[in-house]
Amino acid sequence: MSRPRVVIAGAGFGGLTCARALKKAPVDVLLVDRNNYHLFTPLLYQVASAVLDPGEIARPVRQLIRPLRNADFLMARITGADLQQRQLFTDHGPLAYDYLVLASGSQSDYFGNASLAQHAFGLKELDEGLAVRNRILMRFEEARWTDDRERRRTLLTFAVVGGGPTGVEMAGALSELIHLVLSKDYRDLDLGLVRVVLLEAAGSLLGTFVEPLRDAARRSLEKKGVEVLLKAKVADVTANSILLADGHEIPASTVIWTAGVRASDLGSLMSLPLARQARVQVLPTLQVAGHPEAFVIGDLAGAIDESGGGAPLPMLIPVAMQEGKHVAATIRDVLRGYGATNFLYKDPGIMATIGRNSAVAQLGPVRLKGFLGWLMWLTVHLINVVSFRSRVVVLVNWAWDYLFYDRPIRLIVRAADDRPD
């Protein structure tokens, strides 16, 4: 008799954790993802700011599931699902399942603004991190050989939109790349022209942190040379400028967008009832109503924080991982004849780094900032980088960056077409 088949759509933190937690369950697991790798997204901004190479923050899914004798992987784009027929649709054909775990994550949300979608860079995917890096380095090369001073200023103005952790980390790392590293490469360029502008529509950065940490982050960013503009809502972007809602215009030829995120299209493709940010409405058990064999986890799931007064759970890695584990446990329970239980989130805390020697961390009653916060951030991220080898290589790169104010990976590289036929 063949074993029940669990199909997991997405090999991010939620999907991968779920597959791992099913290691000893009497099921066959199939992980599906459009990329052949699992991405350690918290360090993506370090690829964008020329600290790390892709090999250090991504790991082949097949390597990660090697220890799981009951798991396999399919590299395919997910196009929908039929919950009645129990089939997941992919560009590689339909996949029948007994249990389905939807874990396809989230994407940049430009709120329907076509100018943003055209001119701004997202920072969610590995290829976007590489594109941002290429763009920043290209702009410096162009600026070096541009005689028009105004044009040079536009080329050297980098706008990061969104004052959440990703925006704060990107702006800090970018300002350090420019002032500590590129300044030595471009001795003849007037770096007084450089602007790194962080735009946030709300009245403060890092809205999910407590007030004192928000202020500390802002002061730290400003000390590193980042211009922080609060209550700055982006209305329109062209190739060479940003127009704010209040009419103010900033000449800038590079815009990085971290201000909006919504769930992947899978929920709407399947015509499921959606919550805010296009997340799929789920029961407290993370099941889809009426389909006890179908689960949604991670950024895609619009789960409610049962212990937090009914607010939706944030799109965070710990949420996705805990949900993945919970669903795996539920599937094992159901196979043994038990019922599904409600998911309860345990908040491990949040943190964001602003660059060398500075970070903010909020871990329950503990609040850290400055150098102590930074040590905490380093430790947590180094422990969580996905393999021992990565840890060694990432440590070498961080130490190099820290000691020598140098980022040797500032290469403008695009892969040649690998599908010439």
Add this chain to the structure above:
Amino acid sequence: MSRPRVVIAGAGFGGLTCARALKKAPVDVLLVDRNNYHLFTPLLYQVASAVLDPGEIARPVRQLIRPLRNADFLMARITGADLQQRQLFTDHGPLAYDYLVLASGSQSDYFGNASLAQHAFGLKELDEGLAVRNRILMRFEEARWTDDRERRRTLLTFAVVGGGPTGVEMAGALSELIHLVLSKDYRDLDLGLVRVVLLEAAGSLLGTFVEPLRDAARRSLEKKGVEVLLKAKVADVTANSILLADGHEIPASTVIWTAGVRASDLGSLMSLPLARQARVQVLPTLQVAGHPEAFVIGDLAGAIDESGGGAPLPMLIPVAMQEGKHVAATIRDVLRGYGATNFLYKDPGIMATIGRNSAVAQLGPVRLKGFLGWLMWLTVHLINVVSFRSRVVVLVNWAWDYLFYDRPIRLIVRAADDRPD
């Protein structure tokens, strides 16, 4: 009074060495290259075979010339030159010079065979290395989910054309990637279907090595699972097969071309008299006849081996570096009122590796093979990798690969478009 301006076209081994050797000369140096990095080409096949990431074999030119206070860099494509007007043409406008050093290197030569140019991968540029890696990994993913056995065999057949050092190294590394690493990723795939075929038109591999080393290399490759086909001349390539001149056909959907190299197009763009392989004819001083202020070095230069009976010098890194040094010395001499002297090549020897524990090296009277040759190869390459940091990271990767039979960089990554406007 402004100092004489030396424009160096190309930041490869020849151009970079020349710029460095001009460090204390009373000149201003401008290095021009279409990439912003210098590439350590001897390890490019390791990017293609998922051992190393680009950051480990490439270095920003601006970083390398930082210690040279008299040098600057322009990222631009070189389109020609006017030796009468003393101008180098680029897609960034013309550059006036007092001394010109042409060092634009070489490119893959498909000998006018359009099917090769369309379907085969070259292995000369960093982006090609990444493309080959992406292709190999994609073919395994496709094969895993293909039911048709014949199609699977075609997908899993990888042909490397050209039995010189690059072809030998690529075939060996590819076979090890498959048999030592990917075999663990694809437990359900019949690896008996895999073929790594090395095709060489001549009667032996590594024609520039002595007979016993050629045979050793061939035996070593065969032990690693590479099929070596000698006297195999490629007539035509399609998306799914290779047709040999003798009518034999090999179903294969990945073809890597290392069998032909010719100089960059700069010589013909400038209508200079050409030698074999489109190399520019030069005087024994490496000057262009009639233009004592214009020099040609490296693969582009058709220099004659004065000590070797009038044969053309091979396209090798030591030749390019020694020529770069010689031209820098000549420029310094000329500025002091002396004449140009003839270039004499000192042969340091040649080597090629066949994978773990095996390499051949021919250093004057010393001939090494097997494990000893491999230790020599490792040492020489590790010393010559371009920076201390790279040395550390490369060593970590090599040790990882060697000890754990694992290559964590097997990621299918393409940079997103960084020029969205």
